[in-house]
Amino acid sequence: MHIHILSPAGEAKFWIEPMIALADYSGYSDRELKQLAKVVEDHAEEIKKAWKKHFSIS
Numbered sequence: 001m002h003i004h005i006l007s008p009a010g011e012a013k014f015w016i017e018p019m020i021a022l023a024d025y026s027g028y029s030d031r032e033l034k035q036l037a038k039v040v041e042d043h044a045e046e047i048k049k050a051w052k053k054h055f056s057i058s
Contacts, residue, residue, distance in 0.1 A: 001051055005036055014040045016047055 001017040010027020014020060020041055025033060040047065051057075 001048065003040060003047055003051070005040075012036055016040070016044060016051070020044060 002013055002015050002023060005012045005014070009032065010025065012025035012028055012033065013023040014037065015023050020037070022033060022037065028036065
């Protein structure tokens with residue numbers, strides 16, 4: 001399970017399971033990546049629920 005984050009500044013991919021981890025990125029600074037990771041962590045359960053709904057997984 002993963003999430004893609006896209007913006008004019010760059011793009012990043014974070015694994016959500018089995019643990020939250022940065023998979024790949026381009027364009028973002030270390031500071032921006034840290035902020036993005038915090039948002040992903042803060043919303044992990046919400047993201048997992050939406051991911052499962054999108055992919056029709058119970």
